[in-house]
Amino acid sequence: MKKLQLMAWPKLCTAVLLGTAALFMASCAKDELSGDSFNGTYGGSQLTKPDAATIKVTSSSDRSTQTVTWATVNGALSYIVNVTAGNTQGQYDEVVAKDVTVRGNSYSFKRTSRKYYHFTISTAYNPAENNTGSDPNDPAIKDWDTFSTDITVPGGTDLAKYFKENDPVKMSDGLPLMINLAAGEQYTAPDTLRFTGVNATITSDPDNRAKITFSETETSKGTIVTDNALTVENVEINWDVTTNGAPMILLDKNPTTTPVGTNAYYHVPSITINNVKATDLKHCIFHDNNTKYCVIDFKITNSIFKLATAQVSFEALIAFQSGGAKDFTVEKSTFWGNNAIAKYFLRYNNSSRIDRYGFDQPTDTWSFTYQNNTFYGLLIADGQWGNYNGIVGKATQGIITITKNIWYNCDAQTTRRLLHSKHFADFNEASTMADNTFWKDGALDQGDYGNQSDITTEPIFAGAAEGDFTLGACDQKTKGCGDPRWLK
Numbered sequence: 001m002k003k004l005q006l007m008a009w010p011k012l013c014t015a016v017l018l019g020t021a022a023l024f025m026a027s028c029a030k031d032e033l034s035g036d037s038f039n040g041t042y043g044g045s046q047l048t049k050p051d052a053a054t055i056k057v058t059s060s061s062d063r064s065t066q067t068v069t070w071a072t073v074n075g076a077l078s079y080i081v082n083v084t085a086g087n088t089q090g091q092y093d094e095v096v097a098k099d100v101t102v103r104g105n106s107y108s109f110k111r112t113s114r115k116y117y118h119f120t121i122s123t124a125y126n127p128a129e130n131n132t133g134s135d136p137n138d139p140a141i142k143d144w145d146t147f148s149t150d151i152t153v154p155g156g157t158d159l160a161k162y163f164k165e166n167d168p169v170k171m172s173d174g175l176p177l178m179i180n181l182a183a184g185e186q187y188t189a190p191d192t193l194r195f196t197g198v199n200a201t202i203t204s205d206p207d208n209r210a211k212i213t214f215s216e217t218e219t220s221k222g223t224i225v226t227d228n229a230l231t232v233e234n235v236e237i238n239w240d241v242t243t244n245g246a247p248m249i250l251l252d253k254n255p256t257t258t259p260v261g262t263n264a265y266y267h268v269p270s271i272t273i274n275n276v277k278a279t280d281l282k283h284c285i286f287h288d289n290n291t292k293y294c295v296i297d298f299k300i301t302n303s304i305f306k307l308a309t310a311q312v313s314f315e316a317l318i319a320f321q322s323g324g325a326k327d328f329t330v331e332k333s334t335f336w337g338n339n340a341i342a343k344y345f346l347r348y349n350n351s352s353r354i355d356r357y358g359f360d361q362p363t364d365t366w367s368f369t370y371q372n373n374t375f376y377g378l379l380i381a382d383g384q385w386g387n388y389n390g391i392v393g394k395a396t397q398g399i400i401t402i403t404k405n406i407w408y409n410c411d412a413q414t415t416r417r418l419l420h421s422k423h424f425a426d427f428n429e430a431s432t433m434a435d436n437t438f439w440k441d442g443a444l445d446q447g448d449y450g451n452q453s454d455i456t457t458e459p460i461f462a463g464a465a466e467g468d469f470t471l472g473a474c475d476q477k478t479k480g481c482g483d484p485r486w487l488k
Contacts, residue, residue: 045075047123049134050105055119055142058180059111059150066111068119068142073134077126078103080136084118089145092118113175116145148176148201155185159193159212160222168198176201181210181235189222190215197256199269201231206275211236214245221246227255227266227293233274239282244311247287247319248278255291261358263292265323270297280308284342287313290321294357298325300333304483306467307337307378316347316387317378324352324391326359329369334469334483336376339409343380348388354397356390365428366391367399370418374469374482376408376461383411385418392420400424400431404481406459407438407445414438414445415454435479455479461486 054071070079081100084092096109096117101124120139125132149172153162168177176199181187183205189212202224204210212235214222222239223246224230230249239245255266271286278285285305286298298318307317314321317335328346335345355361368386379385385407392398400419407414415438419426424433434453438445444456459482460472469486471477480487 043129043131045129045131047076047126047131047134048073049122049138049140050079052140052142055121055140057117057119057142057144058152063111063113063149063151065108066146067106067108069106070121070140072105073123075126075129075131076123077128078124079105080122080124080133080139081107082120082139083107083109085112085115086118087115089116092116111146113146113149113173116143118143148178149173150178150180152180152182153187155182155187155210157187159187159189160191163193163195164191168195168200172198172200175199176229178203180204181212183208183210185210187212188215189213190217191220191222193222193224194252195224195226195228195230196252196254197228198226199229200226201233202235203231204234206234209234209236209275209277211238213238213240214248215240216242216245223247224249225252227252227257227268229269229271231270231272231274232276233272234276236277236279237281238279239308241282243282245282247284247313248281249273249286251288251291251293253289253291255293259292260294261356263356263358265292265294265357267358268293268295270299271295272297273300273303275301276303276305278303278305281305282308282310284309284312284314284317284319286317287319288321288323290314291323293320293323294352295320295323295325297327297329299329299331301329301331303333304467304485305333305335305337307335309337309341312342314347315342316344317342318346319344320348320352322349324348324357324388326354326357326364327367327369329367330373331369331371332373332484334374334376334485335378336374336464336467336469337378339377339380341380342378343383344385344387345375345378345383345410346386346388348391350387350389352388353390354394362394362397365397365399366394367401368418369399369401370405371401371403372480372482372484373405374408374486375406375410376464376469377410379411381412385411385414386420387417388420392422395422395426396428398427398431400427400433402433402436404435404479405437406476406482407436407440408459408461408464409440412440412445414440435481437476437481455481 050070083096123134181204462470
């Protein structure tokens, strides 16, 4: 009897192996993509779902398909994917993919513009390791929409040449244009990047930013021109020009939009600069090209600007020569420079006023917001931080938020120029002003326009001349002031 059992054992093993292979083949029958995503682990484990934070969506160059990727789950062999879509956000009544088994960590499918997408993914049972799948009722989720046109520009590209050969207006097809630059790659811009008529975003990987060098030819200099919403984010920009360059952002002299109100201001929905490191900027940051624009929301956040200014427009680093901004914000950023050229940090045309922009009087408000910034050595000796007579004339409509900033050797009487000869109490009751530092030439530079909670001691920087504004033992560090990147 024992002899018979021993003889039967190899046949039994063969049958089991064949059965397992058949089961494995069947489990892959619905695979859309192949790829080795398995990372070995001990058998009998409970698998987790993919980390939702790792789910990313990219479009093909012709925008006909889109690919979702995710980080591999250790011990997983395949995943269960569902995709639905709809015409209304939060309502997904079109089935794109149902219970598709994917071996690998990416899934591609057709891309339709002007759709909202809902993607769910769970980890499937891995029979080879006897690892139990994640809870199908608790999948990882990713939502997005295709109300923009996404393009990816390969590293090494001359962006000025690229956008002359590929018209942004045609590429956008009436949608916001998302320009994705490859992580960590180098780009050049020796001429104008023109996005007139387009809501454009230039972006890259926030943790491995693409690098753009703005340079020059015999007849032109690199700059970004627009008359519409513009976002520049997650990039490093360097200027390689011999003397002066051009403004980083320049509004178009010939707007394609229709002016608003009896005073005929052209409205720009937003100008946003976020997570940008700008080095050796030899001109101003922004100029309105002496055209009557109102930027509704102008915002600089989480950025560093090292200025090597040789020339500016309208005497200012942010220069509205014929217009102004409704809401202006600078947060968590550092600006440092050569104390040589600019007289103003922010300058408006004197006729700029919220009602003249086309907003209601007196219900609509305007605002200046400065929070957690470090400003060092920016303006000439008799400089003035701001000049905006008209809009400050509507002080009760102005919401001033000025908290935890450091101004060091920037201008004369910063507080007075910041509030433009108004007192803090003159502004809307929603305003806040506290924990700021105004320091110039080894002494407090405050005047009688400040707030009692301002800090009256000198900040201590690790190496300001080299651009290291890490705070030493001082009141500013204790209270968490300045750009947060220097609070180590």
